[in-house]
Amino acid sequence: MATATATATVTMTVNRPLANTFAPGAVASSYEEELGAMVAISKMVVDLAPPITSASVIHDNACGPGVVTAAILAKFHAENPGNTTPPPPRIIATDIAPNMVELAARKGPSVEAHVMDSRALTSIPDGALTHSFTDFLFVRGWGEADMVAFASEIRRTLRPGATAVNAAWKYHEWHTVLRDALERTLGGTDAAAAAAEVDERMPRQPWSKESVLAVFAKAGFHPDRTTLHTVQHTPREPIEWDSKLWRQFLAAANEKVTRGMDDATKERYYANLASRTDEDKADPKEYRWEAWVLTAVK
Structure with a gap:
């Protein structure tokens, strides 16, 4: 169990596990350092939210190491400088990974951190929140x-008139590396069929505008009170393909990319991917990260 820090609260709520193949707890310590795009986009996400005051009650949902929490607190203190700064807002940070939750709890004394499944936010009552932030859970x-x-849990925990702010990936330019490996693996006499299979296994756009809006509409958010924005960031730092974090990203992506492949095709794909990442290490590229940011008022 994660233990409380000197400045914040960490608690654990046991829920059934989620089935995603990415293991965030294994890379908690390097997450912020290696994912500058996440940090930059999280600041943009916070800027799209309604004003935050001392009276705000905020959920950082699927919080990771508290990237959104840090952005909220930094903006709050920048807007309230000096010795008369009002107390910061109450922030409830939750994630399924205890290592991530422990890091989030260290962001400040107003942060309460819980290990919790986002499908069942059992420690957050109905209508408790003024703001609910969810970055890249979807x-x-x-x-x-x-x-x-x-x-649905996001909507349940918001007060009437409160706002959900959700970021979902629109485009990962680094996915071109996996697409290149797939094209080298699947290329043959039927170019059209190979191209269609590449798009099926590794689409250029993880989420469409329609798919993002549809999930929130099904959860009860009214389309007339929902707005979709686009934000993007291109880090200049090269991808560290051999780091534990990026091995996790590749493993999660490759679980979908290789699903249903026979062993021989899978072996060729992994050889092509290794060759393609070696090319990038030798001549690193800058890869754009682009996200949808949905704001929905309850």
């Missing part, structure tokens, strides 16, 4: 029932 790999459950 990804390929969950079934529709899971995603609607996420969105």
Whole structure:
């Protein structure tokens, strides 16, 4: 069990596990350092939210190491400088990974951190929140029932008139590396069929505008009170393909990419992927990260 820090609260709530193949707890310590795009986009997400005051009660849902929490507190203190700064807002940070929750709890004394399944936010009462932030929980790999459950819990915990702010990936430019490996593996006499299979296994756009809006509509958010924005960031730092974090990203992506492949095809794919990442290590590229940011008023 994660233990409380000197400045914040960490608690654990036991829930059934989620089935995503990414293991966030294994990479908690390097998450912020290696994912500058996540940090930059999280600041943009917070800027799209309604004003935050000392009276706000905020949920950082699927919080990771508290990237959104840090952005909220930094913006709050920047807007309230000096010795007369009012107390910061109450922030409830939750994630399924205890290592992530422990890091989030260290962001400040107003942060309460819980290990919790986002489909069942058991420690947050109905109508408790003024703001609910969810960054990149909605990804390929969950079934529709899971995603609607996420969105339904977000709506349940908001006060009437309060706002949910959700970021979902629109485009990962680094996915071109996996697509290149797939094209080298599947290329043959039928170019059209190979191209269609590449798009099926590794689509250029993880989420469409329609798919993001549909999940929240099914959870009860009214389309007339929902707005979709686009934000993007291109880090200049090269991808560290051999790091534990990026091995986790590749493993999660490759679970979908290689599903249903026979052993021989899978072996060729992994050889092509190794060759393609070696090319990038030798001549690193800058890869754009682009996200949908949905704001929905209850």
